[in-house]
Amino acid sequence: MPTRIVCAPMAGGPSTPELAAAVGAAGGLGTLAAGYLSADRFAADLARTRALTDRPFAANLFVGGPAAARAQAVADYAERLRPLAAELGVTPGEPYPEEDADDDDFAAKLDVVVLARPALVSFAFGLPPSAAVARCHDAGIPVAITVTDERQALAAAARGADALIAQGWEAGGHRGGLDPDDTEGATGRLALLPLLARVRASVDLPLLAAGGIADGAGVAAVLAAGASAAVVGTAFLRTPEAGTSPVHRAALTSGRQTVVSRAFTGRLARGLDNAFTRDHGSHAPAAYPQVHRITAPLRAEGRRRGDPELVNLWAGQAAALSRDVPAGTLVAEWHAQAQQALATARSTLAPPL
Incomplete structure (x- = not known):
């Protein structure tokens, strides 16, 4: 993953094989979202992506049963x-x-993932069962779990996660952490940079940073803060490869x-x-x-x-920066911008006394 840019899973339409393939072709990591799809449709999307690209790509599953x-x-x-x-x-x-079907057909979709063997499988909305993590590992698939505070990070690490997706409060779409919504604010609704610092101090796992990243400077910022990669979602919504609905695309330009x-x-x-x-x-x-x-x-x-x-109209706090530009072009631009931002930051640091 030379660009260290991951396309976030965006269930409900925006995530498509074409988007995953385009991001991969530009050197990033595309992701297919299984949420709300049938297991058969999810399998077809994975097969379609495999036909479109020989680059690695990831898959995402929702975890958990109904809320109480x-x-x-x-x-x-x-x-x-x-x-x-x-x-x-x-x-x-x-x-x-x-x-x-409160579990979003989790068992059937896990079977699909194990058979398809993507480069990474990520989980949101809860801790995957230990048996599910073991099945992914037995198939050679690394596991990432979405967290929104350090307490969740410790639980995910104990469950066997190979990496964590640290989702800041800025992020668009659903809060993907382990806790139900009515208790999630217990430790504070953390913005991405404080979240990265707190999680990094708590666990020794690679971190994928998600929330409000829409340009190369944002990519550089989370890499400098200790993340292994930047996860970008909303900034891909207006790309031609995304399956975003017309009303959603138009609203992203409305200034809301x-x-x-x-x-x-x-x-x-x-x-x-x-x-x-x-x-x-x-x-x-x-x-x-x-x-x-x-x-x-x-x-x-x-x-x-x-x-x-x-x-x-799911969107993160940097929604105004989204553009109607091919996904591969965006990934290439962000890579170059991130390199420049890191070089500029390095040059502005005075030598230690």
């Missing part, structure tokens, strides 16, 4: 959204389907600020502010995936209409 949701709070939220759903001509989704809310899925996630987050964010219970299921028909209708006020 308060049934009444979930029901109340569904009722709150019913008038809006009626206006849109849809019905809120069923939060508790008879055939529950980002907010962290559980309005769309019941799990804290950073996205561009819109009417849905303003109207419902303070009412949504910490109940993933139940809230995710409830809002799914509304979000789908919002995308169909191209209405940014109804759609989850």
